[in-house]
Amino acid sequence: MKxxxxxxxxxxxxxxxxxxxxxxxxxxxxxxxxxxxINGYGGTDPAVVGDLINRFVKPAVAxxxxxxxYEPLQGDYNKTLTTLLAAGNAGDVLYLPAETxxxxxxxxxxxxxxxxxxxxxxxxxxxxxxxxxxxxxxxxKDFNTLSVVYNKDIFDQAGVAYPNGNDTWTTFSKKxxxxxxxxxxxxxxxxxxxxxxxxxxxxxxxxxxxxxDGKTNLADPRFVSAFNYYTGLMKNKVGVQxxxxxxxxxxxxxxxxxxxxxxxxxxxxxFLKDNAPNLKYGTALLPKNxxxxxxGNFLYTVGWAINAGTKNQAAAVKVLNALTSxxxxxxVLSQGLAIPSRSSLSNNAYFKRTDAGAQNSKVVFDxxxxxxxxxxxxxxxxxxxxxxxxxxxxAVLSGQKTSAEALxxxxxxIATFQKR
Numbered sequence: 001m002k003x004x005x006x007x008x009x010x011x012x013x014x015x016x017x018x019x020x021x022x023x024x025x026x027x028x029x030x031x032x033x034x035x036x037x038i039n040g041y042g043g044t045d046p047a048v049v050g051d052l053i054n055r056f057v058k059p060a061v062a063x064x065x066x067x068x069x070y071e072p073l074q075g076d077y078n079k080t081l082t083t084l085l086a087a088g089n090a091g092d093v094l095y096l097p098a099e100t101x102x103x104x105x106x107x108x109x110x111x112x113x114x115x116x117x118x119x120x121x122x123x124x125x126x127x128x129x130x131x132x133x134x135x136x137x138x139x140x141k142d143f144n145t146l147s148v149v150y151n152k153d154i155f156d157q158a159g160v161a162y163p164n165g166n167d168t169w170t171t172f173s174k175k176x177x178x179x180x181x182x183x184x185x186x187x188x189x190x191x192x193x194x195x196x197x198x199x200x201x202x203x204x205x206x207x208x209x210x211x212x213d214g215k216t217n218l219a220d221p222r223f224v225s226a227f228n229y230y231t232g233l234m235k236n237k238v239g240v241q242x243x244x245x246x247x248x249x250x251x252x253x254x255x256x257x258x259x260x261x262x263x264x265x266x267x268x269x270x271f272l273k274d275n276a277p278n279l280k281y282g283t284a285l286l287p288k289n290x291x292x293x294x295x296g297n298f299l300y301t302v303g304w305a306i307n308a309g310t311k312n313q314a315a316a317v318k319v320l321n322a323l324t325s326x327x328x329x330x331x332v333l334s335q336g337l338a339i340p341s342r343s344s345l346s347n348n349a350y351f352k353r354t355d356a357g358a359q360n361s362k363v364v365f366d367x368x369x370x371x372x373x374x375x376x377x378x379x380x381x382x383x384x385x386x387x388x389x390x391x392x393x394x395a396v397l398s399g400q401k402t403s404a405e406a407l408x409x410x411x412x413x414i415a416t417f418q419k420r
Contacts, residue, residue: 034312035067036319039081039091041302042074048337052328060322066315078103085109088309092316093323096138096305098129102380105132111306112137116317122324122341123368129375130303138303139324142338144265145297145367146200147360148172148287152280154260158182163261165285169201169229172287173238179260180238189238190261191245191253192230192397194390196298196376197263202226203296203372204289210379215418218389218411226289228403231396241397255279265300266339266364269357283360285367295371301341339365381418388413 040049050070058068071091073080078100084090085107096104104110112135113119119127119136126140148163155162158179163172176189192198199209205222217223233239240253247253254262255276262268263286272279286295304323306316322328329340333350336357340348351362367373378385391413392406401409 033065033067034315035069036061036093036312036315037091038068038070038093038319038323039084040070040072040095041077042072046070046072048332052323052332055331056325056328057319057322060325061315061318064315064318066318068319082107085307085309090307090309092307092310092312093319094305094307095141096130096303098299098301098303098375099377100382101130101132101137101375101377103382105137106380109308110137111308111310111313113139113306116306117320121343123343125299125368125373125375126301126303126341129299129301129377130305138305139320140301140303140341141324142329142332142341143299143301143368144267144339145299145364145373146197146263146265146286147363147367148284149254149262149264149268149360150282150284151254151257151260152282154179154183154187154257158260162282163284163287167284167287168290169204169287170290173229173233176233176238176260177236180236185237186258188240188245188253188259190233190240190263191242191247191250191259192233192239192393193242193250193263194393195386197250198226198230198389198393199376200263200286200296200298201230201289203298203374204286204292204294205296206289206292206294206372209374209377214379216379216385216414218392218407218414224403224407225291227392227396227407231393231403234397239397254281266361269336269360273357281356281360283356283363285363285370288371292372297367297371297373298376299368299373300376333361336361339368381420384417385414388417 053068053070061068081090096110114136117139119139122140126143127136130136130138150163159182160175160178163175180187180189202223205226207220207222207226209216211217242248242253245253245256250262250264251268251271253259255272257279286297288295304320306320310316326342329342329345332338333340333345333348339361346365350358388410392410395401395406396403
């Protein structure tokens with residue numbers, strides 16, 4: 001009887017031990033769980049990125065006991081993020097805009113990803129946009145380039161051939177001029193903008209935004225030739241400023257049905273779907289410079305980066321990899337939301353579709369590797385860098401100054417700015 005009681009006691013103790021071990025194991029797992037906070041843009045981004053995180057990121061990292069929290073920053077992202085980084089309250093994984101990368105890298109608050117995350121699957125020019133001092137600081141989440149979006153009905157009505165990837169600056173401007181001549185004063189060739197559109201032509205001419213000394217030379221003959229070509233499109237009202245059509249950007253001009261061409265990125269597709277659903281359009285690569293035989297272009301991109309101060313670097317890396325996975329990028333592309341940064345997706349079935357939106361995406365994707373393609377950035381001193389160029393463009397387009405006068409002032413202003 002005593003031995004039987006001892007056996008039952010031993011069994012009970014064993015069961016309790018197993019229960020205790022299981023409890024301790026669960027507790028250990030709970031204690032080992034980490035939370036990764038993601039910071040991104042406010043506005044319309046939260047709905048898209050939040051959906052992406054729920055569909056692809058959370059399931060991918062759940063097995064590693066990683067929780068993901070998304071906290072978009074409303075208002076001025078650069079300003080808010082700068083404040084959070086300084087206070088040590090920024091997320092573990094962050095948007096890093098290409099246009100302001102220099103200022104952020106200088107803070108030392110971003111983790112170099114070289115050797116931490118593989119950049120090989122991504123478009124080389126995008127990696128270059130996020131590389132400083134030989135170190136990679138972000139993986140592009142997606143991107144845009146500029147393209148020529150043209151109104152098919154206008155060109156058909158004028159009897160002028162559509163823009164195409166073989167156009168040079170000369171043939172492109174002649175097509176616009178011919179449209180204007182054929183259709184008269186109610187129509188225009190192109191709405192003209194600031195450096196964020198004109199700069200692609202300067203790159204096509206071979207101009208470098210910053211010299212080896214870090215300074216900007218607006219007297220460079222290559223810049224001058226592009227400036228004169230672009231502002232010269234105003235001759236005979238072939239080019240027009242958006243304000244003259246009560247608009248504030250090229251897409252707004254284009255939707256009126258009175259402008260033959262818009263030089264815009266993939267963002268124009270959904271805009272036209274909502275604001276001009278019956279407008280028939282096509283898309284072509286930007287024209288090539290006659291002398292260099294190259295086209296220029298901008299890479300408008302934001303990358304996923306990691307806070308150098310994160311206490312959970314390994315988990316943050318897993319989250320970043322999930323955010324830029326093939327599955328995540330395929331989904332974004334298929335929904336027409338953005339252009340993927342992975343080179344392998346150039347053969348995705350979406351690009352083989354014949355609808356105007358998909359064809360626009362294909363041209364925008366191809367634009368990332370064709371010609372002198374550089375990241376849209378303002379350099380280490382911030383967004384005011386472009387102000388002298390934009391003022392020069394506005395002065396010439398409005399007829400207030402000659403090209404020579406405007407560029408002379410712009411060079412003086414930008415040199416003064418870069419001495420600060």
